[in-house]
Amino acid sequence: MKCVSELLNEGVQKGDFPGAAYAIVYKDGCIDTDFVGYKQLLPEKVLNDGSEIYDCASLTKVISTTSMVMKLIEQNKLSLETKVADILSNFKHKNISIKDLMTHSSGLPADVSKARLLKNREEVLKRIYEFDLIYKTGEKVVYSDVGYILLGLIVEKVSGMRLNEFADITVFKPLGMKDTSYNPDPNRSAPTEYRDDEVYKGWLKGLVHDEKSFAMGGIAGHAGMFSTVGDLSKFVLSFLRNDGTILKPETVEKLFPVQISYTEINGSELIRSLGWNKPTKGGTAGDYADLNDTILHTGFTGCNIWIDRSKGIGFVMLSNAVHPKRDMNNIIKYRNKIANMIYLAKEDLNV
Secondary structure, eight states, X not given: OHHHHHHHHHHHHHTSOSEEEEEEEETTSOEEEEEEEEEEXXXXXXXXXXXXXXXXXXXXXXXXXXXXXXXXXXXXXXOTTOBHHXXXXXXXXXXOBHHHHHTTOSSOOSOOTTGGGOOSHHHHHHHHHHOOOSSOTTSSOOOOHHHHHHHHHHHHHHHSSOHHHHHIIXXXXXXXXXXXXSSOOTTTBOOXXXXXXXXXXXXXXXXXXXXXHHHTTTOOXXXXXXXXXXXXXXXXXXXXXXXXXXXXXXXXXXXXXXXXXXXXXXXXXXXXXXXXXXXXXXSTTOSSOOTTTEEEEEOTTSOEEEEETTTTEEEEEEEOTTSSOGGGOOOHHHHHHHHHHHHHTSTTOOO
């Protein structure tokens, strides 16, 4: 879509992010896709050519981990009410369920402090299992990497496979997502930051940006998946059509209803379904998204995705907006504008 590409090119020229690729996906199978800007700015400028693989950051939570959890529920190996401690014996909070983790309402903290110092999987897990609750389970919503690290561990324990292996057979291969993995080709990968600490020194290119996932070998429930807009378009289309390729239609239906909402002190409304976020005014899915039939998510590296079944349209954008430094990431302000452009260009929009 010309107007979207023009807006993104403006962002590149302003230095708000180095480059991006996007796809607008329609239920009839039409896909409008384009790319702009640079694959990298340092150590030398390299233009995007459309084949770039991006670090999807927290899109991992929904594309991969949530889908795998729901597949295990389909297989009657888990339920939403299964207690985490019944699967992970080292987890000390006996009443927290799978659903609590998926809705970010478990009471667990958002993150692990000083994650840059974590050297391996064992150190991450030690910290995770030591956490006390910071609020009463179900009382509010605190978006939590910790919860999704636990969900990744549960998937591995119940499936008997590493996350990357189970993701391959349940999500990536069934959809023909040939460029999606936890171990991407570094030559095609867009770099994020230059890391310089006691754990690693060098550009993160084909290596996960998130420090916790990095310590876990890049294979974790909250971050670590790399992909292209072409591959993620296949995921979006499958959900728009609810075609049963990776999850049964009745399972996909369970991902859309609101599960919990919470209003923060500053008035911000947090609305969660299972794994996914829900649209709000001014949000990343624009101002015209259908609350009941839209799910969405974002990723720290600059990525975002939304799927609106009522209007038969979805969107995915991948970027390495944290390159060359995370504090130069200014892509967030473009997301709402882009979504509104897409909706307003759709002939059958009723507003």
